[in-house]
Amino acid sequence: MTPPGLRERKKQRMYQVLSDVAVRLFLEKGFDAVSVAEIAAAAEVSKPTLFRYFPAKEDLVLYRIADHEGEAARVVGEGPSPLAALRRHFLRGLEQGDPVTGLSDDPEVLAFHQLLYGTPALVARLYAHLERSEAALAEALGGDLDARLAAGQIVAVRRVLAQENWRRIAAGERAADVRADAVAAAERAFGLLAGGLPRFA
Template identity: 80%
Template sequence: MAEMGLRERKKQRLYQEVSDIAVRLFLEKGFDAVPVAEVAAAAQISKPTLFRYFPAKEDLVLHRIADHEGEAARVAASEPAAPLAALRRHFLDCLTRFDPVTGLSDHPQVLAFHRLLYGTPSLVARAYGHLERSEAVLAEALGGDLDARLAAGQIIAVQRVLALDNWRRIADGARAADLLPEAVAAAERAFGRLERGLPGLRLRDDHGVTGRDRV
């Protein structure tokens, strides 16, 4: 088991190293100007090996956000009886930490990464696949039925819109620290509307109840 753990760590380290090299090249020259072969050469691996780890060129960039695909589901699962309350607290906590996932970060490296992401149409399109997977995992945690899928879609959409609005204002020159009170107020309003629109939302309990409370 220890050997398997070591192999997995080495694999994850390779993922990170190759992704870091690719992002650096993309930031220097532009996403479309850097062929995959150049990334492979810079990482000192073959092109077929690179594609085994990253099936699409866009994945070299989106690897940085892939770990967040199950985050909403994990947070919701931490409080099965009140998943929206848990998600609300988590998002607000991320805001106060200026976590890049909320869009509220003006760190130069984060700004450069977001400009690369949002300024490249193929990356934006590929990122929607990440959002769809996040939504699917959350929906499954909420029970997997239609009510759960509708709720998950609304939750992920609210988080996406809040983060995008924060990022756009940061990109226009706002400082993250100055924007924090408004970002917190916007998140409070958004999650408040979710809670009013999704009363009784909870994870599946031992009796098989899912999504919203059944009457």
């Protein structure tokens, strides 16, 4: 695979800088209290430049999880079966404290999570992100009705597992104390999926 050229690297850096500046301001003042003009000024770019990179204010936040959108679809090809690959990937995420599994008590991660789930406009955009992730997974599983049904169940299971981990950590538990239960819950959930979706197990 050819490494990205200078122009592409500069473009990716700009995405990152704009998102980082915006998220910092949102965490300080609240999503609704920060204007696009304020973000542009803090990032030292014009509003039209900012909108070229991020057409909507919500996109500045969702950029941080954009790379996860096609993650499940990419993982299923790692075998030995789609569900085995997804189970292994989720368990690895728990082991590493990947924020997408909900098993992270890093203060910055917790603050970002509160911003994301505490802002109605971001929650609405997040569901669109989940729908695209589900559609990509369904296509990777074969694209037929069975694949679409399976993708819906898999995405829901991953979301519920992560939310349970977030719930406990937000209530004050440490990630290290939640991990064993999180692993057991993931094993149980993927076992149920395998039993109900034998074609993908």
